[in-house]
Amino acid sequence: MKILVCISHVPDTTSRINFIDNNQKFDTSGVQFIIGPYDDYALAKAVDLKEETGATVTVLNVGRAETEPTLRKALAIGADNAVRIDADPLDSIQVATLISNYAKGESFDMILMGRESIDYNGGVVHGLLGEMLNITSISPVMTLKLNGGSAEMTREIEGGKEQVEVAMPFIAGCQEPIAEWKIPNMRGIMTARSKPLDVIDGSAVDMHSDAGEYSLPKTKSGVKLIDPENIGELVNLLKNEAKVI
Amino acid sequence: MSIVVFVESSDKKVKKTSMEAVFYASKIDNNVIAVALGSAHDESQLGELGKWGATDVLLDSANKFDSGDLSLSASAISEVMKTKNAKILVLATSPFGSGLAACVAVQLNASLATNVAELPDTSSGFVVKRSIFTGKAFQNVNLTNENKVIAIKKNAVDVVENGSVINISSFSAEVDGEGKIKVKDVDMIQGDILLPEAERVVSAGRGLKGPENWGMVEELASVLKAATACSKPVSDMDWRPHHEHVGQTGIKVSPQLYIAIGISGAIQHLAGVNSSKTIVVINKDPEAPFFKEADYGIVGDAFEVVPKLIEALKANN
Ligand SMILES: Cc1cc2nc3c(=O)[nH]c(=O)nc-3n(C[C@H](O)[C@H](O)[C@H](O)COP(=O)(O)OP(=O)(O)OC[C@H]3O[C@@H](n4cnc5c(N)ncnc54)[C@H](O)[C@@H]3O)c2cc1C
Ligand SMILES: Nc1ncnc2c1ncn2[C@@H]1O[C@H](COP(=O)(O)O)[C@@H](O)[C@H]1O
Numbered sequence: 405m406k407i408l409v410c411i412s413h414v415p416d417t418t419s420r421i422n423f424i425d426n427n428q429k430f431d432t433s434g435v436q437f438i439i440g441p442y443d444d445y446a447l448a449k450a451v452d453l454k455e456e457t458g459a460t461v462t463v464l465n466v467g468r469a470e471t472e473p474t475l476r477k478a479l480a481i482g483a484d485n486a487v488r489i490d491a492d493p494l495d496s497i498q499v500a501t502l503i504s505n506y507a508k509g510e511s512f513d514m515i516l517m518g519r520e521s522i523d524y525n526g527g528v529v530h531g532l533l534g535e536m537l538n539i540t541s542i543s544p545v546m547t548l549k550l551n552g553g554s555a556e557m558t559r560e561i562e563g564g565k566e567q568v569e570v571a572m573p574f575i576a577g578c579q580e581p582i583a584e585w586k587i588p589n590m591r592g593i594m595t596a597r598s599k600p601l602d603v604i605d606g607s608a609v610d611m612h613s614d615a616g617e618y619s620l621p622k623t624k625s626g627v628k629l630i631d632p633e634n635i636g637e638l639v640n641l642l643k644n645e646a647k648v649i
Numbered sequence: 650m651s652i653v654v655f656v657e658s659s660d661k662k663v664k665k666t667s668m669e670a671v672f673y674a675s676k677i678d679n680n681v682i683a684v685a686l687g688s689a690h691d692e693s694q695l696g697e698l699g700k701w702g703a704t705d706v707l708l709d710s711a712n713k714f715d716s717g718d719l720s721l722s723a724s725a726i727s728e729v730m731k732t733k734n735a736k737i738l739v740l741a742t743s744p745f746g747s748g749l750a751a752c753v754a755v756q757l758n759a760s761l762a763t764n765v766a767e768l769p770d771t772s773s774g775f776v777v778k779r780s781i782f783t784g785k786a787f788q789n790v791n792l793t794n795e796n797k798v799i800a801i802k803k804n805a806v807d808v809v810e811n812g813s814v815i816n817i818s819s820f821s822a823e824v825d826g827e828g829k830i831k832v833k834d835v836d837m838i839q840g841d842i843l844l845p846e847a848e849r850v851v852s853a854g855r856g857l858k859g860p861e862n863w864g865m866v867e868e869l870a871s872v873l874k875a876a877t878a879c880s881k882p883v884s885d886m887d888w889r890p891h892h893e894h895v896g897q898t899g900i901k902v903s904p905q906l907y908i909a910i911g912i913s914g915a916i917q918h919l920a921g922v923n924s925s926k927t928i929v930v931i932n933k934d935p936e937a938p939f940f941k942e943a944d945y946g947i948v949g950d951a952f953e954v955v956p957k958l959i960e961a962l963k964a965n966n
Contacts, residue, residue: 417916421785441898497755500751524781525764526764527744532752540720541719541748542717542830556833560892561717562845565892568716570830571829579898581891614774614791615788615789615790617789618789624944627941629947631947632953632957635957638947639962639965642929646906646926648906649906
């Protein structure tokens with residue numbers, strides 16, 4: 405069995421977000437990059453499945469050379485080989501097209517991803533890829549169990565969840581509690597150094613959008629503190645000033 | 650020309666976010682065709698979409714659409730767009746909506762944007778403002794293809810009634826097969842207000858000490874007709890169900906009112922709630938970072954403040 409895990413390389417969840425060059429560029433100075441938290445769930449699940457079934461796990465990122473430490477970390481966690489498609493990821497359709505071009509030749513039994521990347525928050529690469537490869541994509545997936553040639557999954561829906569069954573191959577956008585995040589151990593880190601990391605050219609794809617200026621949300625004007633002995637004042641403000649009750 | 654909107658219902662009621670999508674579309678084009686798929690809809694409710702600017706509603710109630718097969722629903726939407734000569738699809742960002750948007754974009758070779766926070770600027774190109782970095786920033790994106798798929802974020806527009814109830818027509822999409830997903834069981838949360846749709850949210854954190862203390866949180870929520878939510882550690886410890894956890898790795902909410910009780914305001918928590926209109930923080934620690942993001946704050950012990958707040962609200966009703 406062959407599993408592909410797609411990971412994004414994103415700012416740590418505690419990062420402050422700032423822009424430079426007239427708000428045309430994300431300021432990466434001082435920012436630590438990590439495997440996307442949802443992608444980390446996908447990777448952990450793939451490694452669990454590898455232990456269960458002997459599957460091979462390929463981890464993939466569309467990005468420039470600076471994402472290689474993130475790919476090495478995924479190798480240390482348990483992926484067998486890594487692929488970096490060399491391009492600036494600018495648009496989700498571009499990213500999905502590049503992944504699709506690669507995956508077409510590889511016949512993976514499943515492709516695991518995060519439900520969304522936490523930088524551009526598209527929530528769409530799995531859906532795009534499914535349509536491009538003509539295989540079923542499901543997201544967000546909370547549990548996944550193999551059952552012969554198909555998988556049983558719990559899919560979160562608005563207001564509840566569903567038990568669904570899908571035949572392989574499929575794509576799943578993962579979220580907790582699908583598996584426990586894994587931390588690389590010493591042996592993993594050592595072996596990761598010698599595992600293959602292939603770089604594929606990712607230059608020739610059409611762009612569907614043109615990303616422009618960044619901006620930050622308006623900051624709050626400051627909190628109004630209310631005396632706990634005078635709670636009526638809060639009710640009054642919510643009603644007459646904020647007009648939310 | 651015309652514009653197509655994909656509409657979702659929950660419990661036979663059209664979702665508020667779908668009404669917003671219809672209203673958003675009506676600000677781009679006069680001819681707004683709302684499309685509803687599957688058996689979850691109520692016809693008279695769909696007719697109400699006229700009030701928000703829909704000029705036509707098309708319903709294919711075949712239950713093959715109920716299994717959540719993105720490709721199948723996308724084919725039906727693409728077919729309507731082609732026959733009606735519509736170049737733009739608008740829908741609400743949600744796990745299903747975003748996936749559907751993706752599939753339609755591939756089928757129609759369209760530009761795609763999700764989490765869109767405002768109406769487009771068409772003065773040069775077709776520029777939408779997307780919410781990125783989990784609410785910590787925005788980016789303007791020019792959608793350059795002729796066809797465009799736009800998934801809007803909650804509260805992207807303030808809806809006002811500008812039309813009247815309309816008739817709906819049935820159609821039968823020419824899509825192949827029954828879909829590739831078998832739904833074996835559905836488990837809906839009973840009686841609650843849907844968290845992503847809620848106008849008011851009462852949320853509590855580790856400051857509440859244990860699950861046995863959630864009675865007052867639920868009571869406050871019920872007085873306010875609010876949904877309940879919690880911080881991540883609270884759901885990790887199983888004090889509350891997983892689907893209630895808001896934040897970077899949980900549900901993102903943007904209600905009119907968010908009340909945070911005994912939550913410190915970690916950046917990962919704020920990421921899920923920072924687009925709320927009004928934020929109230931109740932915390933015994935005046936240094937809690939959440940106060941910096943709040944509109945109103947009470948420094949005090951939740952176990953004293955919350956019961957008083959419930960009383961004050963009841964007295965006000
Ligand atoms: C990758 C990653 C992702 C994460 N994602 C999320 C996420 O999506 N959502 C999320 O919430 N967290 C998330 N976290 C966790 C986050 O960093 C915080 O640990 C968490 O939000 C803290 O929860 P809390 O505020 O309930 O608890 P605490 O930080 O322990 O805060 C409890 C607060 O209660 C107050 N308090 C105590 N007693 C009382 C009382 N009697 N009355 C009033 N106030 C009282 C205290 O002053 C304190 O401010 C994530 C962390 C990581 C690393
Ligand atoms: N540049 C990338 N390289 C590889 N995988 C990616 C990339 N961007 C996004 N993904 C995957 O697609 C999922 C959804 O991303 P998005 O649609 O950007 O929210 C992520 O959780 C990743 O698993």
